[in-house]
Amino acid sequence: xxxxDSANAAEVxxxxxxxxxxxxxxxxxxxxxxxxxxxxxxxxxxxxALLAQLKVPAEDHxxxxxxxxxxxxxxxxxxxxxxxxxxxxxxxxxxxxxxxSRPALTDHGPTGRxxxxxxxxxxxxxxxxxxATMEVPDEVSWASLGILGEKVAVRRRTLExxxxxxxAEAETPFPFDDYVLPVFQGRRYRLDGFDCRASNDSIDVRxxxxxxxxxxxxxxxxxxxxxxxxRRLPHRYANGVKFGYTGISCYVGSWINDPAVADFxxxxxxIRRFTSAYQYINNRGPGPADKTGLTPGDRDALExxxxxxxxxxxxxxxxxxxxxxxxxxxxxxxAGNHWALNYSGQAxxxxxxxxRRSA
Numbered sequence: 001x002x003x004x005d006s007a008n009a010a011e012v013x014x015x016x017x018x019x020x021x022x023x024x025x026x027x028x029x030x031x032x033x034x035x036x037x038x039x040x041x042x043x044x045x046x047x048x049a050l051l052a053q054l055k056v057p058a059e060d061h062x063x064x065x066x067x068x069x070x071x072x073x074x075x076x077x078x079x080x081x082x083x084x085x086x087x088x089x090x091x092x093x094x095x096x097x098x099x100x101s102r103p104a105l106t107d108h109g110p111t112g113r114x115x116x117x118x119x120x121x122x123x124x125x126x127x128x129x130x131x132a133t134m135e136v137p138d139e140v141s142w143a144s145l146g147i148l149g150e151k152v153a154v155r156r157r158t159l160e161x162x163x164x165x166x167x168a169e170a171e172t173p174f175p176f177d178d179y180v181l182p183v184f185q186g187r188r189y190r191l192d193g194f195d196c197r198a199s200n201d202s203i204d205v206r207x208x209x210x211x212x213x214x215x216x217x218x219x220x221x222x223x224x225x226x227x228x229x230x231r232r233l234p235h236r237y238a239n240g241v242k243f244g245y246t247g248i249s250c251y252v253g254s255w256i257n258d259p260a261v262a263d264f265x266x267x268x269x270x271i272r273r274f275t276s277a278y279q280y281i282n283n284r285g286p287g288p289a290d291k292t293g294l295t296p297g298d299r300d301a302l303e304x305x306x307x308x309x310x311x312x313x314x315x316x317x318x319x320x321x322x323x324x325x326x327x328x329x330x331x332x333x334x335a336g337n338h339w340a341l342n343y344s345g346q347a348x349x350x351x352x353x354x355x356r357r358s359a
Contacts, residue, residue, distance in 0.1 A: 002075040002076060003015050003075060003076065003077050003080065007077070007080060008030055009023070009026035009027045009029065009030040010026075011077075012026055012077045012080050012081065013026055015076075015077040016077045016078075016108065017108075018105075021103050022103055024100070024101070025100050025101055025102050025103060026081075028088075028100035029081065029084035029085065029088065029100055030084070032084045032087050032088045032091065032100075033087065033091070034083055034084060034087045035087060035090070037090075038083075039072070039082050039083045039086035039087075039119070039122040040122060041068045041071075041072055041118055041121050041122050042121070043065070043068070043069075044065075047061075047064070047065055047068065047121075048061050048065075050121065050124065051064060051121075051149070053142060053145075053146075054121075054124075054145055054146055054148050054149040055146040055148070055149025055150055055152075055153070056148070056149040056152050056153075057149070057152060057153050057156050059156060060152060060156065063110045063114070064110075064114055064117070064118075066110060067109075067110040067111045067113070067114045067115075067118060068114075068118055068121070070110075070111045071111050071114075071115065071118050072118075078111050078115070081115060082115065082118055082119055082122070085099075085115070085116065085119035086119045086122045086123055088100065089119060089120070089123045089126070089181070089184055089185060090123060090126055092185050093123075093126055093127070093130055093185055093186055094130055094185065094186045094187070094233060094234045094235050095185065095187075095235055096182070096185075096187055096198065096199050096200050096235075097185070099177065099181050099185075101177075102115075102116060102177055116177055116180075116181070117148065117152070117180075119184075120148055120180065120181075120183075120184045123184050124145065124184075127141075127145065127183075127184055127185075127186055128141060130186040130234075131186065133234070134186075134232040134233065134234075135232065136189070136232070140189060140190065140191065143190040144183055144188065144189040144190045145183060145184075146190070147179075147180060147183050147188065147190060147195060147208070148180050148183065148184075150208060150209070150210070151179065151180055153307070154209065154303060154307055154308060154309055155309070157306075157307050157308050158308045158309050158310065158311075161308055161310075161315075161319070162311070162315065179195075179206075182197050186233070187199075187233075189229070190208075191226060191229060192213065192216050193208075193211040193212065193213040193216070194206065194207065194208075194211075194213050194216075194226075194252075195207075195208050196226055196229075196230075198230040198233060201248070201249070202248060202249040202250070202251065203223075203226055203227060203230060203248065203249070203250040203251070204251065204253060204343075205218070205226070205250065205251065205252045205253070205345070206252070206253055206254065207252070207254050207256070207304055208304070209303055209304055209305075209306070209307040210307060213274075214270035214271060214273070214274045215270070217273070217274060217277040218250075218252055218274065218277050218278060218345060218346065219277045219346070220279065220346050222277075222346075223250035223345065223346035223348055224348060226250055227248060227250060227348050247347045247348060247349050248347070248348040249345060249346070249347055249348075250345050250346045250347075250348055251282075251343045251344060251345030251346075252278070252343070252344060252345050253300075253341060253342070253343045254300060254304070254341070254342070255297045255298075255300045255301035255304065255329075255339040255340070255341060256271050256274070256275060256304075257275060257278075257281070257282075257283070257340070257341075257342035257343070257344045258283075258286070258297060258339050258340040258342060259283060260332055260337065260339070260340075261275070261328070263332075264324075264328035264331070264332070265324075265328065271325075275344065278344040278345055278346065279345065279346045279347060280344060280345070280346075280347065281342070281344045282342055282343050282344050283340070283342055284340065284342060285340050286298075286337075286338035286339060286340040286341075287338075287340070289313070289338060292311060292312035292313060293312050293313030293314070294310075294312065294313050294316065294338075295338045295339065295340070295341070296341040297338060297339035297340045297341035297342075298313070298316070298333065298338055298339050300339070300341050301329045301332075301339040302316055302319075302329060305323070305325050305326045305328075305329045306319055306326060306329075313333065316330075316333060317330065317333060317334060
């Protein structure tokens with residue numbers, strides 16, 4: 001269904017059959033100024049090449065190409081949404097400004113499923129330009145952008161493991177906006193195998209699936225090195241930190257910070273050595289599970305160990321462990337317990353330029 005060039009959020013929702021749960025998101029996009037630079041998404045071989053460089057599984061390329069064609073058709077509600085999502089990303093480039101929250105569009109086919117990813121593809125040149133001004137090495141730049149494809153691969157593995165086919169497809173959208181979008185705002189980077197994000201008052205470090213980060217200890221020197229990287233940002237930590245007066249936390253958010261890890265691994269295990277290097281430990285406990293029977297810590301443990309995001313606890317317990325870490329994750333859950341997503345790390349007080357450690 002086509003819409004007028006001057007269409008508002010209500011008309012877009014009506015054209016796509018979106019409910020009230022989409023009002024806040026679409027109205028936020030309506031308030032986003034759209035510049036003269038169009039939201040261009042590559043096509044054909046160029047699109048496939050870009051998707052491959054971003055580590056998007058080849059099995060998803062054809063569906064993404066169809067979604068891109070539909071989403072960029074002028075005069076459509078999908079084009080309205082993509083253009084404004086791209087404009088919002090460009091307006092927040094280099095800033096820790098949250099994007100308008102987007103409800104899942106699982107019942108709107110491939111275009112709804114991949115809408116945010118398509119906007120990310122359109123701003124790759126903008127992110128690369130920001131990286132160039134910061135003198136970010138090419139390998140770090142592309143490794144960081146590749147976080148997008150890795151998250152798509154998590155979704156694909158989850159679907160392949162699920163036994164309920166169409167129902168699983170409907171319940172497994174691309175749910176990583178809060179993780180992936182900071183990459184395309186120039187705030188999250190893959191550094192030494194870690195996913196590091198500069199927020200307004202801290203550095204948030206996560207341990208992605210498929211990496212082996214435990215050979216690097218998160219000590220004070222490591223924290224300063226990460227902080228030194230983020231001092232290149234044009235806006236550094238936005239408006240949240242008064243330099244010289246307030247400490248910056250460089251913390252690792254992970255299930256491995258749960259004290260229960262000690263029940264499964266000896267003190268000399270690489271995970272235990274890793275967590276022993278923290279300056280402070282923040283143990284808040286797992287908290288209550290959501291309606292799926294999983295806590296944020298459970299989901300973090302399952303994704304980190306298995307590279308999957310099971311829909312619920314029952315599905316998670318059906319996974320087949322093949323490594324000691326996978327067995328530990330599942331044994332804890334099968335015993336009726338939950339994993340905590342704790343944040344532990346270092347406090348940084350020295351804001352002078354800190355030289356990189358020698359290799």
